[in-house]
Amino acid sequence: MFALAQPQYLSRAVDDLYKGVTAAKLGQYAVILFLISLVGGTFKYFMRQTIIAISRHMEYDLRNELFEHLLTLPVSYFQRRTTGDLMSRATNDLAAVRMMLGPGFMYLVNTVVVAVLAIGFMLAISPRITLYAVLPLPLVSLTVWFFGDRIHRGFEGIQAQFSALSARVQENLAGVRVVRAFAIEESEIELFRALNVEYRDRNHRLIRASGLFHPVLTFFSGLAALLGLYLGGREVLAGRITLGQFVAFIVYLAMLNWPVYALGWVINLFQRGTASYARIVQLLDVAPEITSPAHPVTPGPARGEIEFRHVTFRYPGTTEPALRDVSFRVPAGSTAALVGHTGCGKSTVLSLLPRVFDPEPGTVFLDGVDVREFDLHELRRRIASATQDHVLFSETVAANIAYGAPDAGAAAIEQAAARARLDEEILRFPKGYETMVGERGITLSGGQRQRACIARALLLGSPVLLLDDCLSSVDTDTEEGILRGLREHGHGRTTLLVSHRVSTVRDADVILVLEDGALVERGRHDELIALGGRYARLVREQQLEEEIEAS
C-alpha cells in the first residue's frame, strides 16, 4: 500500500526537475522513495508471515482432523476405497485448499488493494486515459484464467500418460525373464513407443496452449503500457497533465501488471481449492458407522465368555449371507476352534466379536453383554486379536510387540516374544529388540511376522484371544510349542482360533465346523470323529493322503 505513494513522489521529483530544484531536494526525494519501499517491504514481509503461515497452520489442523476422522471409520470403508485415493485426498486436495487459503487469499488481497488505490490515483491524474489504459488489463486476467485452467488440465493428462509409461517400464522390467523367454522384445518396444508417442503428442498439445500463454500476456500488458504512453503523451501535449503526472501514470500502470496477472491465477486457485475442499468435506462427512452407543452399559468384570445367538450376517453391499443362523457359546477360559475351507465364514465370526463389522443388535455377546452395548474401546480392550493380515509398523521390534500396550516394560515384551517363540530370533537381529521393522530396517519373514503379531496379542493380557490363521507360515514344531504355551500359561483366557491344520485344532475344547456360513458340526475331536461327519471325513482324507504317499 505504501508502495503506491512512490509514484506520487516520483511525479513531484520529475516536475520539480523542470521547475528547477536543488541537489538536496533531489536527495530528499531519493531517500523518501527508498523509505517508502522499506515500509512497503516490511508490510509485505508481515503479510507473507501471517497469511501464508496461517494457511500452513490451517493445513496442519485440517490434516489432523482428516487423519483422526479416518481412524474412526470402519474397515468396510477402507475396503471400498483404495489407499491411493485416500492418500491423494490427504495430500493433493489438501495442498489445493492450502494454496487457496494462502497464496490465493494473499494475492487476492494484494490485487484488490493495489488495483483500487492505483486506479484511484490514476483517476485523479486523468479519468479519461485511465479508462482506456486500463481496458486491456481484464484481458490479462482472462488470459491467465483461460490458459491457466487449460494448462493445468493438459498437465494432468500428461501426468496420467507419464504414469502409464512408467507402469509399462515397470512391468517390462519385472517380467524380464518372460520377455526374454517369449522373445517379445519387439512388441514390447512397439508398445512402449506407442505410449511415448502419445506422451509426446499430449505434450505437444500442451505446448500449443502454453506457448501462447506468455507471449499473449506480454502483449496485453505491453498494450496497456502503450496506451498509457500514447494517450498520456497526448494529454501532456494538450497541456492537461504535467510531465511528472505522466510518469507517475505510467508507473501506476506498470504496477497493475502483476496484480491483474495474479487475479487470473487466484481464480484458478479458488476453482481448484473449492473443488478439493468439497472432496475433503465429503470425506469428513462420512459417518463412522461403528461407534460406541450413546449410553454404554457398565459391563461386569471381564471373564471372557462369548456367545453367538442366531447370527446371520451379510457383508455391506452383498446379498449372500456370510454367516447363517450361527449359534454357539464359549465358556470363559475354554478354547474353541473354527475349521472349514476358505470362504466358509471363519474369519467373519472373529471379526464380529470386536465389531470390525457390526453384527445385528442382540446377537453377539461378550460377558453376557451385547457387543453393541459396550463402549467400543472397552470392548476391544477385552479382546486380543492376531489377525490374518499380520500387519507390522515401521517401529522397533519392541514397539511393535507393545503396539497395543505402549507402556509395557522390557520384561513383559520379552516374555511375550518368548511365548510366541520369537525371542531367540529377535536376539539375532542387528539391534535386538531395538531393530527397526520395515523400509528403514529389516524385513521379517512371513513366519516371523505372524509370531510378532501373536506376541503383540499375548502381551495385552485381555481375557479373550482371537487367533485368525496366524500360524500358517510357522513350522509345525514351533506351532506346537506356541499352542502348548498358550494352554499352560493361558491364565484361563478364552481362545477362539481359526486354522487349516488338524494338528492345531485337535486339542480344542470344542471344534466348530463351518460350511457356507452355517455351523454344521460341533464337538471335541474324538466326538466329531465318532460322529462320522464332515470333520471326520476331513481327518480321514488326511490319513488317506498320508497312506497313499507312504505306499
Next chain:
Amino acid sequence: MSHDDDSFRGYDHRLMGRLMGYLTPYRAQVAFAVLVVLADSVVGLAGPYLTKEAIDNGIRHHDGVHLHYVAILYLAMLGIGVGLGYLHSQVMQRVGQSIMLDLRLALFRHLQRLPVSFFDKNPIGRVMTRVTNDVDTLNELFTAGMVSAVGDVFTVIGVVIAMVHLNAELLAVAFSVLPLIVIVTLVFRARVRRSFRDIRTRLARLNAYLNENLTGINTIQLLNREERNAEGFRERNAGHRDANLQAVFYHALFFPSMELVGAVAVSLIVWYGGRQVMWTGITLGTLVAFLQYTQRFFRPIADLSEKYNTLQQAMASSERVFELLDTPVAAGLEGRAPVIAASGANGAPHIAPRAAPTDAPVAPPGETQGAARLPASKGRIEFDGVGFAYDGEHRVVEGVTFTIEPGERVALVGPTGSGKSTLINLLLRFYEPQQGEIRVDGVPLRDWDPYELRRRIGVVPQDVFLFSGSIAGNVGLGLEPGDASRERIVRAARDAHADEFIERLPGGYDAQVRERGATFSAGQRQLLSFARALARDAGILVLDEATSAVDTRTESLIQRGLNELLRSRTSLVIAHRLSTILDADRVVVLHHGRVRETGTHAELLALRGIYARLYELSCLSGSGRMTGRKPVRSAMLERDGGVPETQVVDTRMHMD
C-alpha cells in the same frame, strides 16, 4: 550405478558433448530457434528505447505525429514479440520432446538387450528412474535451458549496450547495487534449497505414516491405538508444518529484500540521474528508459542462475543415463538390434548417435554371426559338463551331463537349492555357463541366435507373469501378429481347459488383465500359462510346476491341461507332483548342483538312493514338507469332499 541423491554435478565437457549429439538431428530447428530468440531479445529491448523516443522527441517537443509513429512502431514490436515468443517455445519444446522420445526408446531398446543378470543386480525402481525421471530432467535442459540461456545472455548484453549508449555513468550507478543482489540471492538460495530438502523429507515421512496407518487400520482399531497414532501423526504433521514455515520465512524475507534492492537502484538513479538532468542535460526520456532497462536487466540474471541448476541436474542425470546405455548387452546380442528399425512419425532417426551397437542393421533371425539356421526343431537337448556360478565363484551346478532325446519327457527332481531352476535359466540362455556347454539339436547355445532359440522353447514358469492388456493378448504372447489369430488363441485356451473361466469373464477373451492378474486365482493363472505355451506350439517345453494349492476342480483341469501340453513334445519338467513324475520317461535327480541319479520312478526307488529318501521323507511329513520349505497349507481342510485320487497323490516332493 551411481546414487540418485547426488542430483547435482559440475559441468563435464565429455558428457555435454555426448548430450549435444542428440541435438544433431535437429540442428536446423535449433539454429532457427537461436535466431528467433536473438530477434526476440532485440524486440524486447526496443520497448524502453521507444518510450524514450516518445517522451523526448514526441511529448517534450510537442510533436504529435512523432508520438503517433512511435506508438505504431511500439504496437508492431509487441505483435512481433508475440509471434517470436510463440515460435521459440514451439520449436524448442518440440525438439525437446522429440529428443526425449529418442532417448527413451534408445534406453528401453537397450534394456531389452541387457542380460538377465543385470536385473538381478539392479533394483527395478532405479532402472525405471533412468527411463522416466532422468530423461525428463534432460528435457528441461533442452527445452527451457540452452536456447533460452542464449537469449538471456544476449538480453543482458543488449541491455548493457543500450544503457552504455544512453548514459555510461548512470549505468555505473545502477550497477552499484549488483553485488547486493548477488549476495542476497546466494544467501537465500542456499537456505531455501536446504529448507526444501527438509520439507521433502518430512512430507515423505508424513505420507509414509499416513499410508501405513491406512493399511493397518484394522490392527490400529483393534488395539485401541487411535489416540496414540493421532498423536504420532500430529507430531509428524507439525514437523512438516514447521519446515514449511521456515521456508515461508525465507520467502517473506527474500522477495521484499529484492524489491528493496530494486528500490535502492531506482532511488540512486533518481538522485544521481536527476542531478545530471539538471546539470548535464540528460533527458527525462533517457531517465525513464534507464529505469525500465534496469528492470529488464535483473530478470535474465535470475533466470540464468536458475538455468545453472538445471544444467547441474542434467549433468547428473545424463551421466546415469549414459552409464546405463553403456552397460554391455547380453551375450549373443552384441552388435544387433532386437527390433525392426522403425523410425518415428516425424522421420527422426531413433537410434542414439554414437551408440554404435544399435546402429547395426537388423539381421533376420538366425543369420547373424554364424548363428545356426535350422529347419523344424527336433528338440534334442544335451547338457555337457555344465558348470555355473551366479557370482562367478560359488558353483550352483557343476558337471551336469544328461541328454533329452527328441520327444522324451524328463522330470527334474531335487531338494530346494539343488540347481533345477538354474539349469532352465541356462537352457534359455539367461546366463552363460562358465563350464561345458548346452546343445540344442546338436548346435551349441552360443551359436544359436538367442531369439530363434527362445522361439523354439515353450516356457511355463512356476508363477505365471501376466502383462496388462487383454486375455487374448496374454495367451498369444510372443506370436507374430499374423499368427495370433483369435482362432488359434481360443483353441489353445480350450486345449488348456482355460476357456471355461475365460468365457465367464466380462468381455471374455477381451477382458483386461488388472493388477498383473491378481484378480485371478492361482489355478486360473496356471491354466492361462498353459494356454500361452500351447498357443506358442514350440517343439521343446520347459515347465516349472506350480506348487500353490488350488481347488479340486481346477486341480483336475490343470492335470488335463498338463497332459495336453506335454503330449508329443520334448520336455524338461521341474516336477512337484508325483503324478507328473510317474508320467515322465526319465527322472533326473539333482543334488548340490550335480546329477546324482537317473532312471524311472520304479528304478530310482529300487536304487534306494537319494530319490528313495526324498520320496520317503515327503511321505512321512503329512503336509509334503521337505527341506525346510514352508508347509503347504494342509490341502485337505481347504477342500470339499470327493477328492479325486490324482489329487490326493499330490506329493509335493519339493517346492521352491
